[in-house]
Amino acid sequence: MRRVGLLVLSCALSAGCSKLEGLGGAVPPLVQFQVEATGDLGSLRPPGVTSDVSLRIALVWGAQWWIEPFCILPPESDSAAAVIAAGCRDPFGFVPALVAASVPVNIGAPSSLPLFEQPPTDVLVGASTARVGYASLVFFDDRDGSGTLELSTPHSSAFGRDGPPQQDSVDSADVIYGASFLTMTAPDERVLFLDGTFDETSAFYPRSGCPDPGNQPALFTNGFSVLGAGGFSAAAGFTSSIAGTLPPEDPNTCTGGVPETTLVAIGAQAPANVNEVSCTERTLDGTTRYREPPADMPDLRDRVSACASLPSFDAGNQPNLIQFVVSGRSTDHCKGLTHYALRGCRENVACPVPDWDFTANPPAWWPCPS
């Protein structure tokens, strides 16, 4: 108290002690991540790309996503398996929701990636006292020069008049070369934002078996940390899902560190292998959107298609209804499927009053049994 008094007095007698900033002044970042891109892009560039425009690393918050049943149920035919291979993304892959920040990088040289804002609540998962968000650090060539990573969405093939018109978007020109967190079935280093306690039972990009980061405050800077895990096998993932448990990580592969001192190295890979990390999904809840078949045959060039039964929980009271499933094109940035059914509604193929019903008079091009 006496010191404060002396300080006040000395200030009063002097012509000011320090500069007042008020609400202005430079804003320090909440956290700075250390990132480094590694590898040789020479042999990895896609056809037609001979040089890099602007190599950058972006911090991308992940979405909570459930894959549609068609992609994980055992395929009923070889043609259905081919559609799944062509149109379904990795069920354990990282699905982006929001690009938060990016910085230019040089290969082999560490860079700092500052983050000035907490993630918005729509990318956080959990109760208000135990919310968590995960991000992947994505290495890309910013070929459109926008200074950030543009995400892409799958394209559906043409469909009939049901529902509101769907805005199709142009694929991003950015070329993806790698990410610190691509899939849960491979080793990853992910950015963690923790608000409250850590829920070890959460299935949001789980890392069961690793130490609870909530008990390690030394790993955090303003709620942010960098965690690593070795990943689990797809078989373990499916087995655990059926059993209602979380697939365990090898505890020896679990790492954690303070963002300012943990260097996250991102190795370059072929864009075709890592593109999906920049692909958003139109539906995140695992439901399937069935489409009304158009009157004219959709353009099926460079697409894989098959006739398949509806999953039993979708079919409801019409178990004999056959869907026509079409994959995206091989040139699309993102994998995706279009499901056609002769009868149904946009949100529910088993709706009691269908928006369309062509079961008695299918379009001429309809290739499946009616």
Place this chain on the structure above:
Amino acid sequence: MRRLAIAVLLVGLMPAPSRGDGSGGDLRVRSSGPLTVDGGLVFALPTALVPGLSTGFGIGVTRGRVLAWEARASWSTATESSVAWTVTQSDLRLRVGGVIQHTLGRARVGLRLGVGPTIVHETRLRNSSTLETSAFSTLPAGEVEAFVAVHVFGPWLFNMAGGPSAAVDSGNLRGGWVSLIGVGWQP
């Protein structure tokens, strides 16, 4: 509230004998000395924080008749936020100055000019983080205030004052305002 303030003001400006209570009693004005001590709540524009309302308290001593001198001190604080910062500034105003005043019935009205340092203490918290900084700064400042002091009973007065203020911050003149509402004591 506004009507009440106007009523109080009119009652104060009315000459005591004309109110028919010349007998005095508890409402009789018993003080006419040169010394007045007053204090009350301060509302002001923060000295160095652009938006907001700075609230606190102040006290003052005035000595003299038509022309008087005074010494005054007040402390007030304001907290404002932006996306990045939550800033709290506390202003300690130390003033000396002169007063010109006139008696109207039960009231004294006048103008006072005060100059002196304003010591500003600032704390800035970076939102969503643990980063906090603080700073002190002393700014030359002053204000001109109009005031009304109404004798309520005995030596006690009801005070209201307010007017424009100015401070020099980093070579720039900052305008503002300051006001006080409170009580006075004139023995």
